[in-house]
Amino acid sequence: MALYLVTGAAGFIGAALAAALVREGHEVVGADNLSTGFRENVPAGVRFFYGDCGLPDLYNGLLPARPYDAVFHVAGQSSGEISFDDPVYDLRANTASTLRLLRFALDNGCTRFIYAGSMSVYGVQPDAPVREEAPCRPESFYGVSKLASERYLRLHEQYGMRFTSLRLFNVYGPGQNMANMRQGMVSIFMSMMLENGYIHVKGSPDRYRDFVYIDDVVRAFTACPERRESEGRILNIGGSGRVTVGTLVDKLTALSPTPVSVEYAGGTPGDVYGIYADISLARACLGYVPQVGPDEGLARMYAALTARRSA
DSSP, X not given: OOEEEEETTTSHHHHHHHHHHHHTTOEEEEEEOOSSSXXXXXXXXXXXXXXXXXSGGGGGTTOOSSOOSEEEEOOSOOOHHHHTTOHHHHHIIIIIHHHHHHHHHHHTTOOEEEEXXXXXXXXXXXXXXXXXXXXXXXXXXXXXXXXXXXXXXXXXXXXXXXXXXXXXOEEEOXXXXXXXXXXXXXXXXXXXXXXXXXXXXXXXXXXXXXXXXXXXXXXXXXXXXXXXXXXXXXXXXXXXXXXXXXXXXXXXXXXXXXXXXEEEOOOOTTOOSBOOBOOHHHHHHHOOOOOOOHHHHHHHHHHHHHHHHHO
16 A cells, blocks of 8 residues: 555545545545645545645654655646736745645655646647647746746656656546636536526637546556556646647537537637647556546536536
8 A cells, every 4th residue: 555645635636536546445644735625525535734835834743753755746736817817826836835744745755647638738839739849938927837847747757766757638527616707618618507597608609628537547547556667757637639729618518408608709818729649658657558438527526517417
């Protein structure tokens, strides 16, 4: 049984990851500042600590009886749009937290660090599957903070840290925060549809993204500690390949038993026109193959939400 630390354990991805690790029989310590997560999301069996990874106060509580076998750093501010509101907070939430956590891990005998990276580091790219060696030109403060964190990961290799950064594309699925209308394209559109029978899309329907279901993301994370080939690697974690926003909206509205009106207007700061992943390196290093396509994933998410609303 391994001992793992999961930051962001009360959030969408962190809670799903922590639950999977507990099911596998591991001991899991979780941390979260509950700025966007919820205490009730923390899975049973997780020893939970409230606190901010960007501040020193948290770390005394996280001191382990034995060294952590790995740290999964999922916590952070995860919206490109929100990063324009307060770039200094974004820097603390995403970059300072990573640097503090790296030092904490090394000081306490842990040399395996698995990081929730982001597609936002790439910025504008050609209309082709983006590879990890593509030049990074982030268009948001969020993207800059995630790229800086990866640079810190690489620098800490000289101290013995064995890192993996999973550059996540558009993650969606049950458990996503449906009240946050500034992060998560699928959750925003589905929330609008369920609440008002209306979807407001900021930007062109011809924009495109790569949508990856939460279960596939969790499988990628849990594979990392066992796969030595992933050490020192930055890996794309996509799922659907190239899907236009208009196609996504069509798939969503097809799930509704009642008509849904759609409006395309406005835009979002720092939003790139399109991006999708080449996942061949993740396949080679992790054995990563997405198992849930967008039709199945959207149907699962919609069913889970409607069941909860009618309960």
